[in-house]
Amino acid sequence: MTARGTSQTAVARALSVSRFTVRRWLISKMPDPNQMAILAAFLDTSVSHLQNGESVDSDHALRCQYLHDLATGMNAGDVEAMIRLAESIRATKMLQK
Known part of the structure; x- marks a missing residue:
């Protein structure tokens, strides 16, 4: 967070959690998956980077x-269809390994 010029207080406000919760994440306990996705978006990074320190491919x-911006303008049914398509692509790639 510091590297991005963001304070614990700013992160807490953005995620609607307490500063104590953000501090706990930094020390030991990771946020739940939904909070993790919001935190990654807020920090302009990936969930895998937050979890594993993997480098982020900016492209x-x-x-x-x-993709997120496209999905924001879609109705719920179309979003679900996109999720199923993405999961299908990932499953196919995993089978090919």
Whole structure:
């Protein structure tokens, strides 16, 4: 957070949690998956980077943001269809390994 110029207080406000909760995340306990996704978006990074310290491919991150922006304008049924499509692609790739 410090590297991004963001304070614990700013993160807490953005995620609607207490500063104590943010501090606890930094020390030991990771946020739940939904909070993790919101935190990653707020910090402009990926969930895998937060969890594992993996480097962030900026082009990939931009494409993910674009996908998010597209989904924001869709109805719930279309979003669910996109999720199923993405899960199907991932499952196919995992089977090919």
